Amino acid sequence: MTGEMIAFFLLALTAITGGVLLINLTNVVHMVVALIFTFIAIAGIYITLSAEFVAVVQVLIYSGAITIIMLFGIMLTRHQEKEKKAPRLKIILTGLTIGLFFLIMYGKIKDLNFGQQNVELHVENTKKIGVELYSHYVIPFELTSVLLLVALIGSIILAKRDDDEKEAKK
Amino acid sequence: MLQMSWLIPLFPLLSFILLLLFRKSKSESTAWIGVLLTGISLVMSIGVFLAVWQGEGIKTEGTWFQMGERAITMGFEVNPLNALMLVIVSLVSFLVHLYSKGYMHGDDRFPVFFAYLGLFSFAMLGLVLSPNLLQLYMFWELVGLGSFLLIGFYYFKPEAKAAAKKAFVMTRIGDVGLFIGMVLLFWQVGSFEYDEIFASVKNGDLSSGMLTLTALCIFVGAVGKSGQLPLHTWLPDAMEGPTPVSALIHAATMVAAGVYLVAAMYPLFQASEAALTVVAVVGGLTAIFAASIGLMQKDIKRVLAYSTVSQLGYMMLALGASGYVAGIFHLTTHAFFKALLFLAAGSVIHAVHTQNIEEMGGLWKKLRITGPLFLIGALAISGVPLLSGFFSKDEILASTYADGKYGLFWLAVIAAFMTAFYMFRLFFIVFTGEARGETEKGVHESPGVMTFPMIVLGVLAVVAGYLNTTWFGTFLSDYLAQGAVELPHGDHHGPAWIPLVATLAAALGIALAYLIYQRGTLSRDWITRSLPSLSDVIYNKWYIDEGYDQTVVKGTRGLSKLGVLFDRYIVDGLVTAVTTGVQRLGRVGSRVQNGQVQSYGTAAIFGIVILLLIVALTGGYFS
Amino acid sequence: MSAVPLPAYLMLALILFCIGLFGALTKRNAVIVLISIELMLNAVNINLVAFAKYSLNPGLTGQIFSLFTITVAAAEAAVGLAILIALYRNRKTVNVDEMDTMKR
Numbered sequence: 001m002t003g004e005m006i007a008f009f010l011l012a013l014t015a016i017t018g019g020v021l022l023i024n025l026t027n028v029v030h031m032v033v034a035l036i037f038t039f040i041a042i043a044g045i046y047i048t049l050s051a052e053f054v055a056v057v058q059v060l061i062y063s064g065a066i067t068i069i070m071l072f073g074i075m076l077t078r079h080q081e082k083e084k085k086a087p088r089l090k091i092i093l094t095g096l097t098i099g100l101f102f103l104i105m106y107g108k109i110k111d112l113n114f115g116q117q118n119v120e121l122h123v124e125n126t127k128k129i130g131v132e133l134y135s136h137y138v139i140p141f142e143l144t145s146v147l148l149l150v151a152l153i154g155s156i157i158l159a160k161r162d163d164d165e166k167e168a169k170k
Numbered sequence: 171m172l173q174m175s176w177l178i179p180l181f182p183l184l185s186f187i188l189l190l191l192f193r194k195s196k197s198e199s200t201a202w203i204g205v206l207l208t209g210i211s212l213v214m215s216i217g218v219f220l221a222v223w224q225g226e227g228i229k230t231e232g233t234w235f236q237m238g239e240r241a242i243t244m245g246f247e248v249n250p251l252n253a254l255m256l257v258i259v260s261l262v263s264f265l266v267h268l269y270s271k272g273y274m275h276g277d278d279r280f281p282v283f284f285a286y287l288g289l290f291s292f293a294m295l296g297l298v299l300s301p302n303l304l305q306l307y308m309f310w311e312l313v314g315l316g317s318f319l320l321i322g323f324y325y326f327k328p329e330a331k332a333a334a335k336k337a338f339v340m341t342r343i344g345d346v347g348l349f350i351g352m353v354l355l356f357w358q359v360g361s362f363e364y365d366e367i368f369a370s371v372k373n374g375d376l377s378s379g380m381l382t383l384t385a386l387c388i389f390v391g392a393v394g395k396s397g398q399l400p401l402h403t404w405l406p407d408a409m410e411g412p413t414p415v416s417a418l419i420h421a422a423t424m425v426a427a428g429v430y431l432v433a434a435m436y437p438l439f440q441a442s443e444a445a446l447t448v449v450a451v452v453g454g455l456t457a458i459f460a461a462s463i464g465l466m467q468k469d470i471k472r473v474l475a476y477s478t479v480s481q482l483g484y485m486m487l488a489l490g491a492s493g494y495v496a497g498i499f500h501l502t503t504h505a506f507f508k509a510l511l512f513l514a515a516g517s518v519i520h521a522v523h524t525q526n527i528e529e530m531g532g533l534w535k536k537l538r539i540t541g542p543l544f545l546i547g548a549l550a551i552s553g554v555p556l557l558s559g560f561f562s563k564d565e566i567l568a569s570t571y572a573d574g575k576y577g578l579f580w581l582a583v584i585a586a587f588m589t590a591f592y593m594f595r596l597f598f599i600v601f602t603g604e605a606r607g608e609t610e611k612g613v614h615e616s617p618g619v620m621t622f623p624m625i626v627l628g629v630l631a632v633v634a635g636y637l638n639t640t641w642f643g644t645f646l647s648d649y650l651a652q653g654a655v656e657l658p659h660g661d662h663h664g665p666a667w668i669p670l671v672a673t674l675a676a677a678l679g680i681a682l683a684y685l686i687y688q689r690g691t692l693s694r695d696w697i698t699r700s701l702p703s704l705s706d707v708i709y710n711k712w713y714i715d716e717g718y719d720q721t722v723v724k725g726t727r728g729l730s731k732l733g734v735l736f737d738r739y740i741v742d743g744l745v746t747a748v749t750t751g752v753q754r755l756g757r758v759g760s761r762v763q764n765g766q767v768q769s770y771g772t773a774a775i776f777g778i779v780i781l782l783l784i785v786a787l788t789g790g791y792f793s
Numbered sequence: 794m795s796a797v798p799l800p801a802y803l804m805l806a807l808i809l810f811c812i813g814l815f816g817a818l819t820k821r822n823a824v825i826v827l828i829s830i831e832l833m834l835n836a837v838n839i840n841l842v843a844f845a846k847y848s849l850n851p852g853l854t855g856q857i858f859s860l861f862t863i864t865v866a867a868a869e870a871a872v873g874l875a876i877l878i879a880l881y882r883n884r885k886t887v888n889v890d891e892m893d894t895m896k897r
Contacts, residue, residue: 008797012805019812019832028822035828038809042835045805048797049842051856054863058838061863066831066870073824073874077881094772094818101779102811104786109803116796119851129860132853144864151868155875765893768818768826775814 008048015041028074032067039063050122053129172228175218176246178256179295181207182263186288189281196280201271204284205264208291212264215256215295222253223649229301229365240360247301247364250650251498255298255430258505259423263291265623266418269513272620273414273520283323283412290316294423298430302362303352306431310348310395313427314341317419321411333407340404344394348431351387354380368437378442385438385445388431389452396428396482399456403715405479409471413516416471421478421512422505429485429501436494450490450570454578454585456483461588465595469525470515473596477551478508480585484566487578493569495638495647500562502646503634507550507559510627514544517616517624518600527599534601536613539621541601543628548597550631552590553676555669558635560676564669565638571668583675590679598687802843810836823880823887827873834866 018038025031039062046055085091133141185207192200231245248256267287274283293312300306314337322334356362358380359370370376376384392398397405408420419425432439432449439445457480464476481504488497517540518533519525534541550559563586570579615621638646762769809832816829838859845855881887 002796004797008801012801015805016808016812019809022825022829022832023812023816028825031825032828035832038832039835042809042839045802045839046842049802049846051842051845051859054838054842054856054859057860057863058835061867062831062835066867069870069874070824070828073827073877076878077824077887090768090772091819094775094815097772097776097779098811098815098818101775101782101814102807104779104782105807106804108786109807110800112800112803113798114848116847117851119846121846121851121853121856125856128853129857132857133860137857140861144861148864148868151871155871158872158875159878766890767892768889772818775818 004048007044011041011044011048014038015045028078029071032070032074036063036067039067051125052122053126172218172221172226172248173230174214175228175248175256176230176299178211178214178218178260179292179299181211181214182288182291182295184288186285186292189285189288192281193279193285194281198271198275198280200281201267201274201284204288205267205271207288208260208264208267211291211295212257212260215253215260218248219253219257222248222250231301242304243302243363244305245301246299248299251430251433252298254498254502254649255426256295258426258502259291259294259298262418262422262505262509262627263287263294265509265626266414266513269417269516269620269623270412270414272617273516274412279323283320286316286319286323287415287418290320290419290424294427297427301364303355303364303367304362306434307345307348307352310391310427310431311345313424314338314345314395317341317408317424320415320419321408323412323415324410327410329407330410333404333410337404337408340401341394344391344401344428347387347389347394348391351384351391354384354387358384364434367435371438371441376441381438382442382444385435385442386448388435388438389445389449392428392431392486393452394428395431396425396486397456397479398428398452398483398486399459400714402456402460402479403718406472406475409469409475413471413512413519416475417509417512417516420475421508425478425482426485426501426505429482429489429497432486432489433494433498433501436489439489440492446490446492448490450487450573450575450578453483453486453488453490454570454575454581456480457487457585458581458588459483461585461592464592465588467592468527470518470527470530470596470600471512471525473527473592474508474511474515477511477589477592480589481508481551484563484582484585487582488566488569491566491570491573491575491578493566493573495650496562496565496569498650499565499638499646502637503550503558503562503631506627506634507547507557507631510543510624510631511547511551513620513624513627514540514547517620518544520616520620521613527596530600531603532601533613537601537615539615540624543621543624544601545597546628546631548593550635552593552680553586553672554680555673556632556635558631558633560669560672561635561639564672567668567672571665583671586672587675587679590676591683594680594683595687598683602688799843799847802839802847806836806839806843809833809839821888821890823877823889823892824874826889827870827877830873831866831870834862838862 015038018034018036018041021034022031022038025034040059043055043058043063046052046058182204185204188203188207189200192203227249229245229247229249231243231247233241234244235242267284270283270287274280277283290313293309293316297306297309297313300309318334318338321337322330324330325334352362355367358376359367361367371381394401405420405425409416411420439449460476460479460483464473464480467473467476481500485497485500485504488494488500518530518537521533521537521540522530524530546557550557553560553563567579567582567586570582762773813829813832813836817826817833820826820829841855841859841862843855845851845853845859848855877887880892884891886892
């Protein structure tokens with residue numbers, strides 16, 4: 001049992017616990033908070049996978065930005081904080097389907113092993129990523145920026161347009 | 171001339187087509203199209219007949235289509251038998267066209283009537299010219315169609331509609347027999363050709379059982395068409411059609427097609443003694459049976475219709491008793507005098523506007539042309555010496571006697587007596603005595619266009635008998651002997667007393683009719699009173715129709731009721747089961763279509779899982 | 794060196810993915826549905842990063858790809874939330890089972 005193992009198990013346990021809480025809690029805000037644990041745990045998993053930059057981004061964007069956005073969303077639309085349970089039949093059917101999916105995938109991945117090769121991913125990880133992004137992946141990178149811009153403008157228009165129409169009607 | 175004989179049926183067809191184009195026309199001069207074109211047919215038929223008389227003959231055929239190794243042919247054939255038929259058909263058709271010009275005067279669908287007459291004439295002439303059974307069968311059905319259309323010409327009369335349907339259905343029973351016989355022959359011989367069939371019959375290629383079977387099947391067809399027992403009931407009902415139609419179709423030509431068929435297939439019948447006997451017995455029974463019904467009928471056309479059935483029975487009897495010539499001879503003479511009688515009856519109906527003989531009387535003085543012509547016809551059919559009916563009937567009696575069928579011989583003699591009696595009963599009631607009913611006013615002779623055909627037929631009814639007499643020469647049998655058909659040998663001119671017996675029977679019949687209906691020596695209802703049950707049975711046509719109603723019709727109704735039940739509960743039930751099943755499935759499906767993204771998502775995931783499962787189980791390959 | 798084997802990471806990713814899927818398909822609140830989708834994307838990211846280390850061709854590609862995925866996920870979350878708010882203004886609800894305009 002190496003330290004890496006212990007770290008992995010703890011992180012995995014945290015992530016899964018967060019997920020299970022997401023499913024089982026009834027208060028919407030609590031659900032989001034439970035998910036923050038998952039996201040942070042996943043960032044830790046990234047570190048064990050020698051992807052420090054991705055882990056930092058994960059903490060910044062998911063645990064920070066997206067969770068906050070979601071909380072804003074909940075606050076802006078809070079007319080019913082308590083989450084009602086879905087119909088039992090629906091839960092059973094969905095659960096069965098997903099259980100089957102899980103079993104199939106489990107059967108396929110449980111013995112998957114390509115062996116370990118010595119790669120120095122953790123050495124100057126951020127620098128290497130930066131170099132790659134600005135050299136080899138420069139076009140997707142710029143496209144991503146366009147995408148973000150479009151998403152920005154799109155969200156503003158989507159969230160705003162109704163007011164304009166209402167005012168036009170008035 | 172002979173090469174052109176295929177044109178003969180086409181002229182009436184042309185007339186049919188032209189008149190259909192003019193069918194909305196109100197002008198009665200359209201009739202002349204039909205008259206002219208059938209006139210051309212008549213002239214050509216006579217030309218062909220004269221050529222054949224001199225010993226010529228022709229048979230032209232082309233392959234219609236090939237079926238494996240067997241070729242189905244189409245073409246035409248002229249031999250003595252059908253040349254004679256050509257003349258009879260086209261002559262009667264021509265005269266009836268002419269007559270109808272007067273008789274149908276004022277009818278709304280005047281050109282349509284002539285169009286139908288043209289169609290019928292085309293079919294009948296085509297039937298006669300056919301060189302093989304298949305072609306004959308086609309025209310046979312066409313003739314039936316023509317008959318159906320013409321019987322139902324007054325389609326607004328329910329009786330006419332019913333009669334047309336009845337005629338169609340009853341003859342169809344016979345047609346099925348003919349069809350089965352035809353197919354059996356094709357199966358056995360490999361050809362529909364008369365010649366090849368006869369050749370293989372002669373070579374003994376067919377077993378005797380098969381010979382009898384095919385002959386009987388074909389005879390069933392003849393029974394249906396010629397109104398023989400037990401399929402005769404449509405013929406009297408067919409009198410609902412216009413009278414010229416009765417004269418053309420149901421007296422002279424179409425009903426004779428059955429006799430013609432037996433005559434044309436004669437070698438087949440000759441090869442089977444049993445089939446010949448059946449033909450003779452059916453013919454003889456029909457003759458006496460129909461004659462007995464004719465004794466009591468009150469409708470002038472029905473009397474003549476039963477008389478036709480009876481005379482057709484005579485012809486069948488003659489053919490069955492090896493009297494080939496006698497049968498054809500009687501067919502010829504009968505065509506003339508029966509057409510004459512029908513046309514004369516039509517003239518009477520035209521004058522008094524009723525068909526019930528009890529409302530007629532004393533017409534002799536008013537119908538100065540129709541009366542004597544009717545008398546000639548009556549004398550001819552009764553077999554009074556020196557007129558045509560005498561010779562042909564004598565021939566039939568002689569050949570029956572010579573064939574050793576003595577029972578049938580005496581039946582035929584009694585039928586002859588009855589024929590004479592009912593014909594003169596009709597004559598005396600209609601033409602002599604006092605006028606009855608309210609028909610005396612406005613009675614007038616028919617126009618010339620109607621009397622002329624009757625006069626022609628009257629002359630023929632007198633002289634046609636001299637075609638074949640023991641005294642002047644047997645022209646007709648010599649002529650028919652040229653044909654492909656090998657005639658039975660031997661002298662059919664039986665003992666000299668046969669003509670005497672026949673004459674005596676006729677004279678007795680006439681005398682009895684005279685005593686009852688003219689002098690009143692014997693009371694009219696003398697027989698009715700003495701034998702009430704028998705006369706009841708006869709008056710009601712031996713309850714044949716009622717019998718059919720009780721058995722065949724009720725049986726069919728019962729069967730159809732069963733069929734309805736089957737259809738309603740089993741077929742319909744299946745259909746309903748399928749529809750409700752689909753409906754239920756649809757309802758379940760529409761419940762799934764609830765518009766909620768999550769349900770759709772679940773369904774999509776489920777589908778993906780199924781696909782994944784397949785991939786996982788088969789390793790990605792279906793092999 | 795006994796490192797954590799690849800199947801362990803994949804198992805974790807699978808479990809999180811299934812949880813996210815279940816949440817996305819059964820939760821009524823649209824915000825939670827969006828978050829569940831984020832969770833599914835995260836599970837995918839774990840796979841990408843794990844394969845970047847333990848595969849036949851290890852390299853940075855998997856990590857960079859996961860960066861792009863995170864960016865797109867962020868954009869998706871923003872747009873999704875904007876749609877949600879617009880919808881909430883119109884219909885006064887964020888319950889997914891009341892959004893059945895596809896049927897009407």
